[in-house]
Amino acid sequence: MPRTWPADAIATLILDGFDDYREHFRQITDGARARFEGALWQDAQEASAARINLYEQKVSQVRQRLQSAFAEQGLLDASQWPLVKHAYIRLIDPRLDDELAETWYNSTFCSLFSHDLISDDCMFIHTTRPALRQPRAAQTRTYRPAGQLSLTLTQIFSDYAFSEAYADLPGDVRRLEAHLRESLPDWVCKDPDMSIELFGSVLYRNKGAYLVGRLYTRDEQWPLVIPLLHREGRGIQIDALITDEAEVSIIFSFTRSYFMVDVPVPAEFVGFLKRILPGKHIAELYTSIGFYKHGKSEFYRALINHLATTDDRFIMAPGVRGMVMTVFTLPGFNTVFKLIKDKFSPSKNVNRATVIEKYRLVKSVDRVGRMADTQEFADFRFPLSKFEPECLAELLDVAPSTVEVEGDTVLIRHCWTERRMTPLNLYLENANPAQIREALDDYGLAIKQLAAANIFPGDMLLKNFGVTRHGRVVFYDYDEICFLTEANFRHIPQPRTPEDEMASEPWYSIGPLDVFPEEFPPFLFADASQRRLFDELHGEIYDADYWKALQASIASGKVIDVFPYRRRG
Numbered sequence: 106m107p108r109t110w111p112a113d114a115i116a117t118l119i120l121d122g123f124d125d126y127r128e129h130f131r132q133i134t135d136g137a138r139a140r141f142e143g144a145l146w147q148d149a150q151e152a153s154a155a156r157i158n159l160y161e162q163k164v165s166q167v168r169q170r171l172q173s174a175f176a177e178q179g180l181l182d183a184s185q186w187p188l189v190k191h192a193y194i195r196l197i198d199p200r201l202d203d204e205l206a207e208t209w210y211n212s213t214f215c216s217l218f219s220h221d222l223i224s225d226d227c228m229f230i231h232t233t234r235p236a237l238r239q240p241r242a243a244q245t246r247t248y249r250p251a252g253q254l255s256l257t258l259t260q261i262f263s264d265y266a267f268s269e270a271y272a273d274l275p276g277d278v279r280r281l282e283a284h285l286r287e288s289l290p291d292w293v294c295k296d297p298d299m300s301i302e303l304f305g306s307v308l309y310r311n312k313g314a315y316l317v318g319r320l321y322t323r324d325e326q327w328p329l330v331i332p333l334l335h336r337e338g339r340g341i342q343i344d345a346l347i348t349d350e351a352e353v354s355i356i357f358s359f360t361r362s363y364f365m366v367d368v369p370v371p372a373e374f375v376g377f378l379k380r381i382l383p384g385k386h387i388a389e390l391y392t393s394i395g396f397y398k399h400g401k402s403e404f405y406r407a408l409i410n411h412l413a414t415t416d417d418r419f420i421m422a423p424g425v426r427g428m429v430m431t432v433f434t435l436p437g438f439n440t441v442f443k444l445i446k447d448k449f450s451p452s453k454n455v456n457r458a459t460v461i462e463k464y465r466l467v468k469s470v471d472r473v474g475r476m477a478d479t480q481e482f483a484d485f486r487f488p489l490s491k492f493e494p495e496c497l498a499e500l501l502d503v504a505p506s507t508v509e510v511e512g513d514t515v516l517i518r519h520c521w522t523e524r525r526m527t528p529l530n531l532y533l534e535n536a537n538p539a540q541i542r543e544a545l546d547d548y549g550l551a552i553k554q555l556a557a558a559n560i561f562p563g564d565m566l567l568k569n570f571g572v573t574r575h576g577r578v579v580f581y582d583y584d585e586i587c588f589l590t591e592a593n594f595r596h597i598p599q600p601r602t603p604e605d606e607m608a609s610e611p612w613y614s615i616g617p618l619d620v621f622p623e624e625f626p627p628f629l630f631a632d633a634s635q636r637r638l639f640d641e642l643h644g645e646i647y648d649a650d651y652w653k654a655l656q657a658s659i660a661s662g663k664v665i666d667v668f669p670y671r672r673r674g
Contacts, residue, residue, distance in 0.1 A: 111178055112188035115171065119189075120196050122167030123209040127202065129159055134395070137309035137365035142268045144337045146312055146664035153362055154469040160212070160398055168216040183218060186227040194233055201370045204234050208399040223484075231406065234372075244373060245318065248301040254282050254294055257301065262343065265307060265316055272340035281331070281346045288348050289320070289327065296322045301329065304377065306367040308394075311471060312666060313344075315356070315364070319381045320348060328353040328381040332670060347670055351575055354382055356669045359524050360474045360579050363395040371396060392478065397468075401480045404440075404522065411438050412491055419492045421499055424528040425568045428453050429460055429584045431503045433496055434525055442485075443521045444504045454617075455584055463583045464521055473558045473667040475551040477523045477571070477581045485517040523581055526571025533567065533635065542638060547578040549643030555580060556655050557665035561589045561620075565629060590659055593619045594652040622647050 197206040207229040250257040303318035316331040327348040392400030422432040428450035509516045563585025600606040630636035645651040
């Protein structure tokens with residue numbers, strides 16, 4: 106090894122790679138406005154997937170450049186990497202995206218080294234960024250109606266104008282003003298100190314654009330989201346005005362695709378969102394605007410802090426045991442950890458590689474609020490004392506190639522994390538008739554909205570769906586998903602003879618992607634009353650022609666509307 110090790114040069118190359126990634130990320134993000142104005146919905150879907158894939162592509166390029174430039178100078182001598190970390194800290198200190206730069210460094214290090222070498226000496230396991238930062242340039246616009254709410258709303262939409270005109274701005278403003286007065290206490294709109302603060306950049310996702318901010322007085326505040334739609338040939342429509350925190354939280358849900366938004370200072374924007382959505386963890390907020398790798402960092406930091414500061418111990422997750430995955434959780438931490446079993450149930454015609462492919466697919470498709478986002482981890486290490494003995498014994502029994510005990514540490518070689526939900530089958534067991542009806546209706550909507558996004562769940566059993574804290578039904582078991590357009594929906598053929606009708610096995614051929622919706626009712630519902638209710642609510646799901654019509658719409662290039670909020674006409 107040379108006497109002077111090139112720590113500064115390595116740190117500079119890593120940061121140069123980060124700048125390259127950020128520039129390409131910005132270019133894709135900045136194109137969202139033109140895609141919205143041009144109603145280029147398929148382009149928007151492709152851009153969303155491309156931006157997600159960009160991170161790993163750029164990390165790979167940096168790894169290759171490092172190996173080419175420094176392989177013969179001791180690049181893989183981990184004992185020298187604390188020098189790289191210190192050099193890197195000096196480089197990122199003046200930046201406005203320094204927390205993201207730390208995560209980028211971690212990703213680069215992990216691409217070069219075994220996870221056995223992960224430590225705070227060489228990496229940013231804990232952040233070095235200050236918790237309290239000096240205020241930077243304002244990223245918001247503030248409006249003070251002073252009793253002139255209609256004029257203020259008109260001014261807002263003048264400030265947030267597009268190349269396409271608003272279709273009916275006066276009518277939209279009258280409707281929004283009326284809704285605002287209905288949804289807030291009477292005194293708020295009369296308060297001379299009432300103000301509206303909106304983030305300066307518009308947020309884009311799928312077929313919508315969103316103004317995001319808050320409405321506040323001296324004593325109270327409410328989140329404020331205004332969704333905009335581009336109706337091709339009819340201009341921009343102001344679709345709703347939302348001040349309910351639960352509804353705004355759903356718009357930023359872990360079940361949604363990531364927003365595209367220009368964020369000059371990510372930490373400040375996330376802090377702004379955190380103030381209006383205090384129930385959201387910052388990991389979820391970073392993820393919601395496309396910084397999913399940094400969301401992963403924040404999640405991991407929260408997890409290790411929880412383990413270090415509580416007596417919480419891992420247990421098996423409640424619900425029916427999976428045939429492909431085994432799932433454990435921490436009672437006080439709202440997450441489940443999912444491992445692939447070493448052996449699958451004989452009824453499952455998949456292998457480990459296929460399961461991994463399916464779970465990774467979910468990251469890049471439009472989840473339309475009906476599929477839980479996942480984070481993939483390798484080589485988690487947890488204290489042995491943090492596992493209930495029954496939980497550890499089951500994990501070692503069903504996934505011995507993934508779970509190992511090393512002294513007083515449990516090594517989890519590969520897993521996914523997801524938000525914990527109440528399994529739908531368990532929810533229905535304890536629900537009253539009104540809750541059952543509402544949950545089954547939302548279960549049907551979930552299936553339909555996934556189909557609209559070109560996703561067929563495959564295994565639609567109740568146990569594979571969960572109920573969120575907001576009462577929404579969400580799919581979370583991905584080992585049998587496929588694109589809807591890949592499935593072959595068929596009617597069950599009429600029997601040719603009495604013998605055919607009495608046969609215990611189908612007399613007709615069945616291909617690997619054949620689906621017979623007429624078979625769904627007894628398959629999905631053991632409870633006859635739930636079966637009848639679902640037939641009343643969503644009986645078209647049992648008709649192959651319903652699915653074929655959806656396939657035809659998708660094949661024609663139509664991107665179907667799925668709204669993440671209640672529309673009020």
